[in-house]
Amino acid sequence: MARGAIWAAIAGTLAGELAQGLYPAGAKLPTEAELAARFGVNRHTVRHALADLAAKGLVVSRRGAGVFVASRPTDYAIGRRVRFNENVTAAGQVPSRELTRLETRVAAGHEAAALGLEPGALVQVVEGVSLADGQPIAMFRSVFPAARFSGLLDALREVPSITMALAAAGVDDYVRASTRVTAKAAKPVQALRLRLREGAPILRTEAVNVDGAAVPVEYGLTWFAGERVTLTLSV
Amino acid sequence: MARGAIWAAIAGTLAGELAQGLYPAGAKLPTEAELAARFGVNRHTVRHALADLAAKGLVVSRRGAGVFVASRPTDYAIGRRVRFNENVTAAGQVPSRELTRLETRVAAGHEAAALGLEPGALVQVVEGVSLADGQPIAMFRSVFPAARFSGLLDALREVPSITMALAAAGVDDYVRASTRVTAKAAKPVQALRLRLREGAPILRTEAVNVDGAAVPVEYGLTWFAGERVTLTLSV
DNA sequence: ACGGATTTGTGCGTATGTATG
DNA sequence: GCATACATACGCACAAATCCG
Numbered sequence: 340m341a342r343g344a345i346w347a348a349i350a351g352t353l354a355g356e357l358a359q360g361l362y363p364a365g366a367k368l369p370t371e372a373e374l375a376a377r378f379g380v381n382r383h384t385v386r387h388a389l390a391d392l393a394a395k396g397l398v399v400s401r402r403g404a405g406v407f408v409a410s411r412p413t414d415y416a417i418g419r420r421v422r423f424n425e426n427v428t429a430a431g432q433v434p435s436r437e438l439t440r441l442e443t444r445v446a447a448g449h450e451a452a453a454l455g456l457e458p459g460a461l462v463q464v465v466e467g468v469s470l471a472d473g474q475p476i477a478m479f480r481s482v483f484p485a486a487r488f489s490g491l492l493d494a495l496r497e498v499p500s501i502t503m504a505l506a507a508a509g510v511d512d513y514v515r516a517s518t519r520v521t522a523k524a525a526k527p528v529q530a531l532r533l534r535l536r537e538g539a540p541i542l543r544t545e546a547v548n549v550d551g552a553a554v555p556v557e558y559g560l561t562w563f564a565g566e567r568v569t570l571t572l573s574v
Numbered sequence: 575m576a577r578g579a580i581w582a583a584i585a586g587t588l589a590g591e592l593a594q595g596l597y598p599a600g601a602k603l604p605t606e607a608e609l610a611a612r613f614g615v616n617r618h619t620v621r622h623a624l625a626d627l628a629a630k631g632l633v634v635s636r637r638g639a640g641v642f643v644a645s646r647p648t649d650y651a652i653g654r655r656v657r658f659n660e661n662v663t664a665a666g667q668v669p670s671r672e673l674t675r676l677e678t679r680v681a682a683g684h685e686a687a688a689l690g691l692e693p694g695a696l697v698q699v700v701e702g703v704s705l706a707d708g709q710p711i712a713m714f715r716s717v718f719p720a721a722r723f724s725g726l727l728d729a730l731r732e733v734p735s736i737t738m739a740l741a742a743a744g745v746d747d748y749v750r751a752s753t754r755v756t757a758k759a760a761k762p763v764q765a766l767r768l769r770l771r772e773g774a775p776i777l778r779t780e781a782v783n784v785d786g787a788a789v790p791v792e793y794g795l796t797w798f799a800g801e802r803v804t805l806t807l808s809v
Numbered sequence: 810a811c812g813g814a815t816t817t818g819t820g821c822g823t824a825t826g827t828a829t830g
Numbered sequence: 831g832c833a834t835a836c837a838t839a840c841g842c843a844c845a846a847a848t849c850c851g
Contacts, residue, residue, distance in 0.1 A: 344819060370835060381821045386836085402836045403829030514747050552787065553746055579838060605816060616840045621817085637817045638848030 346387035349378050353388065357397055357408060368398065368406040436499070439532075440466040441492045443485055450482050453547050453558040461485035465495055468532055475533045475564060482558045505556065513548045513556050533564045581622035584613050588623065592632055592643060603633065603641040671734070674767075675701035676727045678720055685717050688782050688793040696720035698727055700736075703767055710768045710799060717793040740791065748783045748791050768799045 353368075362368060371389070375382040389406055392398045400406045446454070446462040454462070463483040469476050481501060483491055487508075494504040505513065525535050548557040588603075597603060606624070610617045624641055627633045635641040681689070681697040689697070698718040704711050716736060718726055722743075729739040740748065760768065783792040 346819080372835080383822090384820060387819085400836065401829080402827065403834075405829090405835065549746075581838080607816080618841085619839060622838085635817065636848080637846065638815075640816065640848090 345378075345380055346384050346391065349374075349380070349385065350388035350391045352378075353392060354397060357392075362408045364408050366408050367404075368408065370405065435470045436467050437470070438465060438467040438495065440464065441495065443492070446482070450558055454482065454484055454555045456484055463488055463491050465492065465501075477564065478529060478532055478562045480560045483556065487556075501557070510550050510556055513550050529562060533562070535564055580613075580615055581619050581626065584609075584615070584620065585623035585626040587613075588627060589632060592627075597643045599643050601643050602639075603643065605640060670705045671702050672705070673700060673702040673730065675699065676730065678727070681717070685793055689717065689719055689790045691719055698723055700727065700730055712796050712798045713764060713767055714794060714796045716795075718791065722791070736792070745785050745791055748785050764797060768797070 353374075356362065368374070369377070371382050371385050374385045374389075378385065389398060389400065393400060397409055398406050399409045442464050443461055444464060446456055446458075446460050448458065450456075450462060451458050451460055456462070463485050464480065465483075466478070466480045468478050488505075491504055491508055494507045495501070498504050498507065525533065529535070544559075544561045544563070546557075546559050546561070547555050548559065550556050588609075591597065603609070604612070606617050606620050609620045609624075613620065624633060624635065628635060632644055633641050634644045677699050678696055679699060681691055681693075681695050683693065685691075685697060686693050686695055689695075691697070698720050699715065700718075701713070701715045703713050723740075726739055726743055729742045730736070733739050733742065737748075779794075779796045779798070781792075781794050781796070782790050783794065785791050
């Protein structure tokens with residue numbers, strides 16, 4: 340700890356305590372004065388450390404109120420190629436997911452249309468929650484043509500990502516063909532799953548992913564916790 | 575100027591002078607003490623402004639040496655999927671381009687070979703300069719099979735990127751199949767276009783892009799201003 | 810090669826402004 | 831209105847890296 344600047348050591352200590360979950364997301368940190376006393380340094384030195392953490396997106400400060408644990412990830416890139424795991428790992432977090440439904444059923448009208456299927460065709464449906472460092476980031480529902488991906492549901496139980504399950508089904512690459520983004524208020528069930536209050540802002544994206552031959556492989560709806568995610572639209 | 579923090583006003587003033595090209599890339603800014611005297615503020619206030627500029631990637635400071643104008647963009651990702659606009663926008667800059675040539679002609683031997691065409695086949699050729707925030711980043715020459723992309727030149731006049739022009743021609747996705755990188759010295763014409771001195775280092779990349787069916791759609795040469803770009807090879 | 814001057818980095822102390830609760 | 835807490839700004843001092851004669 341001796342080598343390097345004092346502020347860097349303090350920032351590292353605080354970052355460790357944040358990663359450890361000592362302070363829950365949204366919690367208020369001790370005041371700058373208290374932190375200065377704790378580490379035995381001037382308040383400016385604490386501020387330098389906090390500025391570093393703020394630049395990394397770990398904390399957010401509000402004048403007159405305090406310094407709070409940021410709800411990460413701050414940014415979620417939405418481009419032609421979106422991989423949840425890449426977004427999360429790029430933010431230095433650990434991605435995980437919980438599956439809440441796996442089923443094969445008849446496609447709804449808009450699902451069949453989005454996937455270019457005949458009305459009444461069968462589809463595989465997977466629903467679940469995506470988490471970063473254990474905190475819910477988004478709910479998702481993905482719909483796949485059942486005729487092409489017969490073993491997909493089994494694969495999804497085995498591997499940790501949709502990308503890998505599709506790869507096992509022979510789709511080694513896919514791109515986002517279209518995306519629509521709307522803002523909604525959280526319904527009770529959504530608020531429960533995403534650990535939000537009812538009525539909290541939700542970002543809803545609707546996307547169609549296609550393979551290299553432009554054939555639709557997935558029709559996906561995702562509901563992001565608006566307070567924890569900023570969608571970044573690239574191109 | 576009165577509203578807002580002093581450091582923010584100073585940062586804005588300096589950012590404007592940088593954007594104006596008052597200091598060339600790589601040049602040394604006045605010392606913190608000099609800037610403090612110029613703006614009539616404490617050195618800490620100048621440091622706050624410089625820290626802000628550094629966070630935005632506009633300047634780089636070296637202890638004992640000084641503060642220097644950053645040569646942006648620092649990184650230019652070269653992967654299987656390269657889109658100039660994505661690289662530039664990811665760096666927080668505004669992409670643009672100037673077309674210097676649009677023509678249809680007989681393919682040269684190496685061009686036909688790269689695109690898998692018969693010798694003597696016709697190709698569409700577009701040449702131009704890519705800029706980020708108005709500063710030249712690279713010269714490019716792209717060659718396309720004329721038989722497949724008859725309306726491409728017209729599309730290129732309409733849309734701001736090659737990716738979009740190809741999309742209009744039915745290629746909604748393409749990947750970089752091969753890339754070769756060499757280093758050259760700027761020739762007089764290149765130095766003029768890229769606003770470099772003659773003999774300045776140039777990074778020359780030669781790439782073949784293919785569509786989802788592995789059919790070549792573009793043979794491209796790009797000459798990057800070596801002093802302003804670092805190519806990052808990924809995958 | 811060396812040493813002093815220069816320049817940025819770090820840290821403390823103090824004072825005042827401004828938003829919050 | 832009042833106390834609290836972060837934001838800004840000034841001043842001083844020394845350390846560390848670089849530069850130059």
